[in-house]
Amino acid sequence: TVLSAFADGVLVLTLNRPDKLNAFNEDMHLALRTGFERAHNDAAVRAVLLTGSGRGFCAGQDLSDRDPRKGGAAPDLGGTIEQFYNPLIRLIRTLDKPVVCAVNGVAAGAGANIALACDITLAARSARFIQAFAKIGLVPDSGGTWSLPRLLGEARAKALALTAEPLDAETAAGWGLIWKTVDDAALLDEATALATKLAAGPTTGLGMTKRAIQAAATNSLDEQLELERDLQREAGRSADYAEGVAAFLDKRKPEFKGR
Numbered sequence: 001t002v003l004s005a006f007a008d009g010v011l012v013l014t015l016n017r018p019d020k021l022n023a024f025n026e027d028m029h030l031a032l033r034t035g036f037e038r039a040h041n042d043a044a045v046r047a048v049l050l051t052g053s054g055r056g057f058c059a060g061q062d063l064s065d066r067d068p069r070k071g072g073a074a075p076d077l078g079g080t081i082e083q084f085y086n087p088l089i090r091l092i093r094t095l096d097k098p099v100v101c102a103v104n105g106v107a108a109g110a111g112a113n114i115a116l117a118c119d120i121t122l123a124a125r126s127a128r129f130i131q132a133f134a135k136i137g138l139v140p141d142s143g144g145t146w147s148l149p150r151l152l153g154e155a156r157a158k159a160l161a162l163t164a165e166p167l168d169a170e171t172a173a174g175w176g177l178i179w180k181t182v183d184d185a186a187l188l189d190e191a192t193a194l195a196t197k198l199a200a201g202p203t204t205g206l207g208m209t210k211r212a213i214q215a216a217a218t219n220s221l222d223e224q225l226e227l228e229r230d231l232q233r234e235a236g237r238s239a240d241y242a243e244g245v246a247a248f249l250d251k252r253k254p255e256f257k258g259r
């Protein structure tokens with residue numbers, strides 16, 4: 001349900017239930033979690049690339065898993081969120097390495113918000129983002145109610161969430177919801193090149209940069225200035241800082257080790 005490949009420091013995780021537009025069932029959740037846990041624990045992994053196989057990126061929760069017409073007690077959706085979606089979003093946000101997301105096609109429901117939780121999100125020009133929740137009486141999850149207003153402001157966040165209208169990738173990029181759009185045929189190459197470049201970077205410093213920018217969401221300026229001071233102190237002790245400065249002075253390309 002998730003293809004996993006490792007090359008040049010990049011762990012590529014490909015959602016792989018193309019017949020269902022890569023909607024999440026439990027197996028896919030567990031496989032994706034295993035992938036992100038590996039990224040956390042394996043120092044050789046210095047960037048992650050998340051994408052989907054087939055014509056969709058991810059259609060959110062697999063709704064055929066929980067057909068209400070089959071009767072029985074209403075499922076505890078809070079339990080599903082607690083068990084699967086929330087841990088996934090935390091794994092992505094707390095990973096001290098860059099996560100690139102290549103949205104190869106439609107991203108709906110939780111699928112859209114997982115893409116928004118990644119650090120750098122590129123999308124195929126034909127992709128669409130849909131806060132599909134309102135269509136079935138649900139509330140945006142996977143951090144959507146947090147990321148949408150931060151990335152877009154309340155006006156656009158509310159309109160997208162309340163109407164569930166699809167947002168085309170070009171508009172999403174223009175609004176600052178994602179980093180950029182790429183021609184469909186070039187998406188995977190471009191996203192792989194970006195992830196590979198990041199994986200050859202000063203991983204410790206990049207991880208701290210990610211942490212600092214995320215902390216700004218809740219910090220005051222004073223708290224943020226202090227955080228920057230502390231992180232810079234730590235970064236200044238890294239081998240990659242010494243290498244970066246030496247390479248600059250030698251007028252050569254740095255060879256970062258990620259430490």
Ligand code: LHQ
Nearest residue numbers: 019020021023059060061062063064077080108109110132
């Ligand atoms: C699907 C799905 C799908 C199953 C396409 N499930 N089969 C959290 C906690 C617990 C429970 C509930 O949810 C959540 C969070 C959520 O993510 S809620 C939001 C769930 N997702 C949706 O509501 C999106 C449902 N899908 C759609 O609206 C459309 O499929 C989109 C707009 C994504 C794509 O439309 P089309 O390009 O027209 O493709 P399609 O609808 O024909 O889909 C292709 C196939 O994939 C089709 O199967 P079939 O056997 O007919 O070929 C769909 O049934 C299947 N599929 N999404 N979420």
